[in-house]
Amino acid sequence: xxxxxxxxxxxxxxxxxxVLYVIDGLGGLPKNGKTExxxxxxxxxxxxxxxxxxxxxxxxxxxxxxxxxxxxxxLFGYDPLVHQLGRGILEALGSDVEVKEGDLVARGNFATFKxxxxxxxxxGRIPTSECERIxxxxxxxxxxxxxxxxxxxxxKEHRFxxxxxxxxxxxxxxxxxxxxxxxxxxxxxxxxxxxxxAVAVVNAFLDEVVKIxxxxxxxxxxxxxxxxxxxxxxxxxxxFKLRPAAIANYPMYKGLARLLGMHVYKIGPEPADxxxxxxxxxxxxxxxxxxxxxxxxxxxxxxxEAKVKAIEEADRFLPRIEALKPDVLVVTADHSTPALxxxxxxxxxxxxxAADTAMPDDVAAFxxxxxxxxxxxxxPSLRAMPLILGHAGKLKKFGA
Amino acid sequence: xxxxxxxxxxxxxxxxxxVLYVIDGLGGLPKNGKTExxxxxxxxxxxxxxxxxxxxxxxxxxxxxxxxxxxxxxLFGYDPLVHQLGRGILEALGSDVEVKEGDLVARGNFATFKxxxxxxxxxGRIPTSECERIxxxxxxxxxxxxxxxxxxxxxKEHRFxxxxxxxxxxxxxxxxxxxxxxxxxxxxxxxxxxxxxAVAVVNAFLDEVVKIxxxxxxxxxxxxxxxxxxxxxxxxxxxFKLRPAAIANYPMYKGLARLLGMHVYKIGPEPADxxxxxxxxxxxxxxxxxxxxxxxxxxxxxxxEAKVKAIEEADRFLPRIEALKPDVLVVTADHSTPALxxxxxxxxxxxxxAADTAMPDDVAAFxxxxxxxxxxxxxPSLRAMPLILGHAGKLKKFGA
Numbered sequence: 018x019x020x021x022x023x024x025x026x027x028x029x030x031x032x033x034x035x036v037l038y039v040i041d042g043l044g045g046l047p048k049n050g051k052t053e054x055x056x057x058x059x060x061x062x063x064x065x066x067x068x069x070x071x072x073x074x075x076x077x078x079x080x081x082x083x084x085x086x087x088x089x090x091x092l093f094g095y096d097p098l099v100h101q102l103g104r105g106i107l108e109a110l111g112s113d114v115e116v117k118e119g120d121l122v123a124r125g126n127f128a129t130f131k132x133x134x135x136x137x138x139x140x141g142r143i144p145t146s147e148c149e150r151i152x153x154x155x156x157x158x159x160x161x162x163x164x165x166x167x168x169x170x171x172x173k174e175h176r177f178x179x180x181x182x183x184x185x186x187x188x189x190x191x192x193x194x195x196x197x198x199x200x201x202x203x204x205x206x207x208x209x210x211x212x213x214x215a216v217a218v219v220n221a222f223l224d225e226v227v228k229i230x231x232x233x234x235x236x237x238x239x240x241x242x243x244x245x246x247x248x249x250x251x252x253x254x255x256x257f258k259l260r261p262a263a264i265a266n267y268p269m270y271k272g273l274a275r276l277l278g279m280h281v282y283k284i285g286p287e288p289a290d291x292x293x294x295x296x297x298x299x300x301x302x303x304x305x306x307x308x309x310x311x312x313x314x315x316x317x318x319x320x321x322e323a324k325v326k327a328i329e330e331a332d333r334f335l336p337r338i339e340a341l342k343p344d345v346l347v348v349t350a351d352h353s354t355p356a357l358x359x360x361x362x363x364x365x366x367x368x369x370x371a372a373d374t375a376m377p378d379d380v381a382a383f384x385x386x387x388x389x390x391x392x393x394x395x396x397p398s399l400r401a402m403p404l405i406l407g408h409a410g411k412l413k414k415f416g417a
Numbered sequence: 418x419x420x421x422x423x424x425x426x427x428x429x430x431x432x433x434x435x436v437l438y439v440i441d442g443l444g445g446l447p448k449n450g451k452t453e454x455x456x457x458x459x460x461x462x463x464x465x466x467x468x469x470x471x472x473x474x475x476x477x478x479x480x481x482x483x484x485x486x487x488x489x490x491x492l493f494g495y496d497p498l499v500h501q502l503g504r505g506i507l508e509a510l511g512s513d514v515e516v517k518e519g520d521l522v523a524r525g526n527f528a529t530f531k532x533x534x535x536x537x538x539x540x541g542r543i544p545t546s547e548c549e550r551i552x553x554x555x556x557x558x559x560x561x562x563x564x565x566x567x568x569x570x571x572x573k574e575h576r577f578x579x580x581x582x583x584x585x586x587x588x589x590x591x592x593x594x595x596x597x598x599x600x601x602x603x604x605x606x607x608x609x610x611x612x613x614x615a616v617a618v619v620n621a622f623l624d625e626v627v628k629i630x631x632x633x634x635x636x637x638x639x640x641x642x643x644x645x646x647x648x649x650x651x652x653x654x655x656x657f658k659l660r661p662a663a664i665a666n667y668p669m670y671k672g673l674a675r676l677l678g679m680h681v682y683k684i685g686p687e688p689a690d691x692x693x694x695x696x697x698x699x700x701x702x703x704x705x706x707x708x709x710x711x712x713x714x715x716x717x718x719x720x721x722e723a724k725v726k727a728i729e730e731a732d733r734f735l736p737r738i739e740a741l742k743p744d745v746l747v748v749t750a751d752h753s754t755p756a757l758x759x760x761x762x763x764x765x766x767x768x769x770x771a772a773d774t775a776m777p778d779d780v781a782a783f784x785x786x787x788x789x790x791x792x793x794x795x796x797p798s799l800r801a802m803p804l805i806l807g808h809a810g811k812l813k814k815f816g817a
Contacts, residue, residue, distance in 0.1 A: 046776060077815055079800040080807030084816035098418040104817035361814055363807040364776060386778060395794035
């Protein structure tokens, strides 16, 4: 029996409340002997660690660096090696684009096409208002055609989401994106027989876009990547009998949460907005995913000091969560983003779980290396959800 | 998605270099309170441990004692419960015997057959030159027969490899070896329907050998064991995009390495020969498997003091590896061989991984019990390869 089947059988709805506070990209590597988290002053996290059960968790497999999608899936109790999601679908869901079964979606960029080459893949990062105007221009032409129904949804600057709606679309397509400036446009290619119709639809559309935008000086071509159809994945209400909410302010995380059946709130852009929303909706849910992004962004920038500051900011919000008295409070990350590596890494996540039912260990500070000595040991992130549900009294006894 | 499929998808070729220094049978059990490794003076291993990530690894499953084949397979990233290799094939490959698809090979002993009993399974350990003469005598008779084509390849003393070449051979055969002196010759038996032809071929040959060797006073019969056909297993260049080299001076390890697509160098018999070869071929590969055998041999002999000395010798060579500045340096074992147990055991292997991308822990000495407190925790040896590739920057990010 696999975990999902077991979860469906054992999970029960109760009044206990869970907060999963994800400090994105939290884990790091030492500079002058200390990691970002070890360097940061984190009195609140340390205080919580002293009474929590601590451990470290591997998002996918030891040694494997995850993208944000698989790292979050794992933390939410879904095997990322079983449920593989295209970036396009996450982007679409995070952008409030309605996606139905059978739709094909992709992430898009407007680009500058000159003398047969893509001279700028980002069309000089045109203002968002320009992106909206150009999407509208294309949609105006396309709206006259009912099949395939193709719609563009403007994003920030040069970015958009494309949705293709007709029968028989599949998503084993290569990106229609040269990846580098100074190269010709490249069409999508089918990676299997089933995707040939999708390739024909997509490539005909991309040629059409060049015609529609022929008089545009800067944004006069479109690139598409991360083609994906709506995946079939059981929801958290279904699997775990939760009434879950996502408190996140970046599209991808919101998209993933919506896909998993979480209620996704509209949240302002500041970290404080997260905690305002958490407090405002506290009575409405029993599971709250709170996503703190700044730490990851600083790690990606390779900015050790900024990451230290972001961690200290994440620490300062912790008392606002504690004041709500959740029955289970977990603080961890989706994946590590060491500033020294300028990107995601394979290092395990520090993890702590505080609950009346949790066994305190002798970890008295929250860090990668202290948590590695915690009572939870080293475990796959996929085991986080059973741990959380178990400590919250939301899993029945298995067997008699 | 399983690890092998994931490895194929994520692995990339880079310029980083990896050394996997396998100190065979390293782990032990305490005598007077200290294990062989704890007793040995290992200043170099301890110095490396102080900056490495440490842990302990289980070759197959906790509690399961592995043979050398499965223990190494696991360390090289192959699930030993999926890929089961016959000892015969390893011996054949390690002895430079050409094995083609469909060939059946086995390890052989010449034995003394007297009054209907095998009086000495090793034929008094005849000199290697005698073994060569007797193999030639049999091959001279067999070379006149083209089907089945049967060839013997002399090894050290009484040992040889037998290769059977015809159609329809399968390898579910019991050993044609009484295992003890003073018992009658026993024929191979088929363990499935498919192997009946192989049984007929093998047993007819063994009877023929007794006739051919009727005038030999000592080596006048042959015993065969470990029947195996060429297994199908993906190579390390294929799975991991490595250009791997094996620096080993014992046949079985070379055989396994060749099967996995490593370049196998001819190396002299002394430990120092390993490091000469490593230095000589440093520019030609990006993965070096260095196999130090003496520790295991001493453990098998139950010689605690000899194993301590062998560990100290392995320690003295470490600086020669470090001087080459590998990007990832792992020191570990295939399996444990406690002198107190006179053989392989199920105890986990001490493991350390040094790299710029590795998180140092507070393990400051390299031993079974210090490593068990390391940041890598306790993990299956099968996870060693993803860890190694990850730290070497040879795995792309999984998912977006």
